[in-house]
Amino acid sequence: MKELSLNILDIAQNSVKAGATLVEIQLTETAETLTIRIVDNGCGMTAAQVESVMDPFFTTRTTRSVGLGVPLLKLAAEQTGGSVEIASSAEAADHGTAVTALFYKNHIDFTPLGDIISTVTALIQGAPGIDWRFVHSRGGDAVTLDTRELRAVLGDVPLDQYDVMQWIGDYLREGYEALPACE
Numbered sequence: 001m002k003e004l005s006l007n008i009l010d011i012a013q014n015s016v017k018a019g020a021t022l023v024e025i026q027l028t029e030t031a032e033t034l035t036i037r038i039v040d041n042g043c044g045m046t047a048a049q050v051e052s053v054m055d056p057f058f059t060t061r062t063t064r065s066v067g068l069g070v071p072l073l074k075l076a077a078e079q080t081g082g083s084v085e086i087a088s089s090a091e092a093a094d095h096g097t098a099v100t101a102l103f104y105k106n107h108i109d110f111t112p113l114g115d116i117i118s119t120v121t122a123l124i125q126g127a128p129g130i131d132w133r134f135v136h137s138r139g140g141d142a143v144t145l146d147t148r149e150l151r152a153v154l155g156d157v158p159l160d161q162y163d164v165m166q167w168i169g170d171y172l173r174e175g176y177e178a179l180p181a182c183e
Contacts, residue, residue: 003114
């Protein structure tokens with residue numbers, strides 16, 4: 001994929017398909033690294049599925065026999081000298097999945113983050129019944145959005161309503177304008 005935000009979109013959509021009610025997207029950026037962590041409380045995966053998910057020919061989809069989301073994320077991370085780790089549990093009491101990818105930003109093969117604002121808004125609009133928590137921290141500052149807080153203010157107003165989506169995009173843009181660059 002040409003932008004890491006598209007990888008984030010793909011992995012987070014897997015969380016939606018896994019029945020998650022809360023998906024957390026955490027970006028932690030330093031001058032040298034970018035860590036992407038996507039955590040959900042979905043149905044989780046067995047140990048065998050976690051091992052298989054790095055294989056591009058493993059998928060739970062019935063429409064095709066190839067699953068490229070995680071393998072492409074792994075390739076992008078490893079091309080920079082980074083890595084991808086997956087922790088998951090399908091146990092009834094403690095289920096969910098965490099995907100963590102580490103990238104070295106100064107490597108020539110580092111894929112740019114891309115349009116993360118559009119990614120976050122698309123995820124919220126595409127699954128407005130799910131709670132989303134987004135945090136992009138850089139140099140001690142952060143852009144944050146938690147739909148649980150929005151729901152507390154909005155009451156019965158749906159998150160995917162046009163005005164709400166417009167506000168979310170504007171809110172994130174303002175946050176990024178105030179976020180300092182990594183030095």
